[in-house]
Amino acid sequence: MFIVDAHLDLSMNALEWNRDLQLPVAAINQREEGLTDKPDRARSVVSLPELRKGNVGLVVATQIGRYVAPGNNLPGWHSPQQAWAQTQGQLAWYKAMEDVGEMVQINDLTSLEQHLQLWAVTNLPTQKPIGYILSLEGADSLIDISYLAKAYENGLRAVGPAHYGLGRYANGTDATGKMGADGLQLLKEMERLNIILDATHLCDDAFWQALDNFNGHVWASHNNCRALVNHNRQYSDDMIRALIDRGAVIGVALDAWMMVPNWVRGQSTPRQMNCNLQVMADHIDHICQLAGNTLHVGMGTDLDGAFGKEQCPYDLETIADLQKVPYLLKERGYSDTDIENMMHGNWLRFLRNAWK
Incomplete structure (x- = not known):
């Protein structure tokens, strides 16, 4: 089955993890044997050949560059200008992948339909470029609001204003507080440019404020359910219902600490915590029950998002x-149409509506 994955940090892996994503995962991991600079070394699960093998033909691929003020212990850059430069290096990597036919940017309805047709008629996986929709995870790298238009010209089509902690435009996971004037101006400019608002990572205060002040298209690229894992990173049922009311699609993530409660980083293991793909289906079920249908959930795996096999x-x-996911969903009684919705149809319907 054709699959759309709404959140992959491909360029981050290429530049900050120094992974050649043109290689098979096994080759990437072999080269990393013995490295200890990052906890997921030699545990990668994502590469371009593996995407083709899994028929994951369209992804939402990120740029990410966080600004950290003095006293902020999160990893990041010491000025917005440096963060911007980091995202431009990431953009250059995507363009380099385009130049060798590995990827193709999808940024409007025409390019979307052409890409889907290519994947429908081309039999040899090696001949298929991975389609990518460019998204910005955390808006800190936008030096000022005028840079959003520059980014749009380069293909940016979705923005998550926040990531972790305090942000320049919005506060994110593990933080609180509403957006200030700059954040509200960002939302206004996103609406003008028809850039999708990715509500993922917005703290509760900013989440509700954003929905009240943004009249464009909203999705949540990678979020799970607070009812199943009680943490502010997840969405409460009220938040999920509000997204459903806005016509959003929510991508279900495969980061183990977001999937199962009581995960302890660096100590818990997926087998110990019984974290498998059935747990992903539990989160999918929960969203479908709140919606009363299968039209508001999809894949948003976040795989290799600074974690690997040790945490998926x-x-x-x-x-x-x-x-494997379609088979799990079929066992739970979902129809073929339901499963197609959740594996690709909901994201495609959303994009066709947003870009019509």
Whole structure:
């Protein structure tokens, strides 16, 4: 089945993890054996060949560059200008992948339909470029609001104003507080440019304020359910209902601490915590029950998002194993149409509506 994954940090892995994503996952991991600079070394699950193997033909791919003020212990850059430069290096990597036919940017309805047609008629996986929709995870790198238009010209089509902690435009996971004037101006400019608002990572205060002040299209690229894992990173049922009312699609993530309660980073293991793809289906079920249908949930895996096999479902060796998900959903009684909605149809319907 064709799959859309609404959140992958491909360029971050290429530049900050120094992974050649043109290689098979096994080759990437072999080269990382013995490295200890990052906790997920030699545990990667994502590469371009694995995306093709899993028929994951369209992804939302990120740029990310956080600004950190003095006293902020999160990893990031010491000025917005440096953060901007980081995102431009990431953009250059995507363009380089385009130049060699590995990827193709999808930024309007025409390019979307052409890409879907290519994947429908081309039999050899090696001949298929991975389509990517460019998204900005955290808006800190936008030096000022005028940079959003520059980014749009380069293909940016979705923005999550916040990431972790305090942000320049909005506060994110583990923080509180509403957006200030700059954040509200950002929302206004996003609406003018028809850039999708990614509500992921917005703290509760900023989440409700954003929905009240943004009249464009909203999605949540990678979020799970607070009712199942009680943490501010997840969405409460009220938040999920509000997104459903806005016509949003919510991508379900495969980061183990977001999937199962009481995960302890660096100590818990997926098998110990019984974290498998069935748990992903539990989060999917919960969203579908709140919606009363299967039209508001999809894949948003966040795989290799600064974690690897040590912190994702134990029955997933690489991202190609997303092809197991349709069978799990069928066992739970979902129809073929339901499953197609959740694996690709909901994201495609959303994009066709946003870009019509």
